[in-house]
Amino acid sequence: MKKRIVITGMGFGGIRAARVLAGKGHDVVLVDRNNYHLFQPLLYQVATAGLEQESIAHSVRAMARKWPGTRFHLSEVTGVDFAARGIRTDTGQIPYDYLVIGAGSVTNFFGLDSVERHSFDLKELTDAETLRNHILTAFERAVNEPDPARQRALMTFVIVGGGPTGVEFAGALIELVHFVLAKDYPELSTNAARVVLVEATARLLAAMPETQGSYTLKKLRSMSVEVLLNARVVDAGPERVIMHDGAVIPAHTLFWSAGVKAAPLAATLETSQKGGGRIPVEPDLSLPGHPEVFVIGDMAYLEQDGSALPMTAPVAMQMGIHAGRVIIAREAGKTLPPFRYIDKGSMATIGRNAAVASAFGMNFRGYSAWLVWLLLHLYYLIGFRNRIVVMLNWVWYYWFHERQVRLITRREERQD
């Protein structure tokens, strides 16, 4: 029998679920508050003027064209009515027989209000454009700043969180300053610019083997990123960052990538919540007591071999595919074995010719890892034209040390 399957959230998990379920004789309704799928792992390159924002987003309707039996609704989901089997959205209620929820995550500031107020993060496309505009505007303001201390603060960037996002952003930012802005601003001594990476634990890239973390640390320091380990940011103002030991870093830009938590939708579902507001799911990814509702990706909490699965894109993708298959199997009167995440490894790029990758018990570093990183990101990016544009930008940057998108597209509204 034809079922109505609603998938909310067109992130990595949602589009995989849609792909599995399309053309299987069901009515598949895709819901997102944006009309595009966003390739979040490259947001930091938009923020550092390396890519145009449009090149890492792809129209959901363009994808849905190729998926028979799917429809798209541009709506923000505000809640779920489990009894009536319908999701509540800002454009009305949408009924479902099956529901797949993959609303993703938001930045977790762990209750540090002043930090939240004065820092930037990278979750949405506009965040990246806003941060790029802010970085470039800071240099423009530095040109006109007579006070050397304030000038240096304008060129000081504090990045919190030594995970992949923090590491990749720090590397891309210091390269932007040294390779590109140094030539753009001959009137500034850009050597005085500071990129400070703050990590609360004793090492970088905690999800990867120790050797990868120490290579990354060495590499970043050789690029003149100041890495502070066992350090925490506890307070912030518009022009300064306060450390756990009371130290003050005069800085005009604070970037926060020290944690994520489940999207606010999770809290409206009236289910139990685990660390980071995540929703515990059954081994088939369904919601306890609601076998017709599945939660996937960053919103889902599932333990495997004694520890919770990480909030990463590969987990979301595999969960999306699994949820889709469970629905198809159930409609065919079959059952599937429980979800099991297959860890294909993880990677982070540090800079030009330098990345770390760990897969199948092997560790790659340097040029080979960097090349694998490039190819895998191009592979997972959606849209053939996007791949060409991104590759073009990378080649350009590699050959000419040029990042073309150093445009200030909007005046800053932020008062500081």
Add this chain to the structure above:
Amino acid sequence: MKKRIVITGMGFGGIRAARVLAGKGHDVVLVDRNNYHLFQPLLYQVATAGLEQESIAHSVRAMARKWPGTRFHLSEVTGVDFAARGIRTDTGQIPYDYLVIGAGSVTNFFGLDSVERHSFDLKELTDAETLRNHILTAFERAVNEPDPARQRALMTFVIVGGGPTGVEFAGALIELVHFVLAKDYPELSTNAARVVLVEATARLLAAMPETQGSYTLKKLRSMSVEVLLNARVVDAGPERVIMHDGAVIPAHTLFWSAGVKAAPLAATLETSQKGGGRIPVEPDLSLPGHPEVFVIGDMAYLEQDGSALPMTAPVAMQMGIHAGRVIIAREAGKTLPPFRYIDKGSMATIGRNAAVASAFGMNFRGYSAWLVWLLLHLYYLIGFRNRIVVMLNWVWYYWFHERQVRLITRREERQD
């Protein structure tokens, strides 16, 4: 002797003046409120989801790197102190020995306040992104609109002004609807969408020969654009447009390209002003009584062979080059013959394989004119990488009928 030459406005005229004056032993200061040169003639393609906004903008600092002796100031010019020889900006006063003013033009609504409030125009990069978001959001809203009349209004676009901008936007918009959105929105009858082009005179493209106007009219009508000649829009609301004869067009989008006037800076200069607030200049483009100040481009009023030069990019470019040369000549103790605009022709593209071009007394139409239009726009676009990205988009659209940038990047703030 080394002189300090300030050029305000990095439009078509300003960058040509800068290019002429760079490396001639003078101190050249470039001032603009944006950090990029904008290729305005392609804004309509950004608005119709054909190009990413970054591809038609180019960093001024990237250009200035190649221009010896130039510096850039990101500032908004608020006035000129002729006596003290300095321009007033939001980041302080900048002194000059020579000043070249090319602040361009803004949209002229001719005092129609309701029209200004409810219409879109295309002068700035953000205008194009805002308009694209608005067009795509209108279709998303149409999907959820139960009232057929309101649904049709959401898909009705009124374009005022039958000049090149109006014609090009109308053609690109109807193609977006018929070739792209028709496939994106299977749930809508996009054939009901209306693109209405309103022109106050009896013909389109008044600056070109009559035959070109009538070809354009026929072509647009064959593409199902509704062209209303001898018609004027006199009033507007959020959901309707009122014509001169009282007729009401229910329309969610009104686009205004019926006129331009000199940028507000012109009014602050306390000089006489001509039609459209333009500033009359001497035959050498200098300001009467101020031989060290030049006004170029859309802000300048100069008659040639009995009629005022048009407010177009080619005029601005030639004026920019001339102003630069006058300064160099004067410093060398020479004089140049007065400025004379050489009309190399004009062109407008209507749609796929269809354009009109008039040059050297000859008129081209259709495929050949379209090809010339493409090549000339690529040629004048600044930045090699931009050219590749734009060409890639055009090839993509030509082969696959796909416009990739149909992203709603910002929620609408406009209340209606």
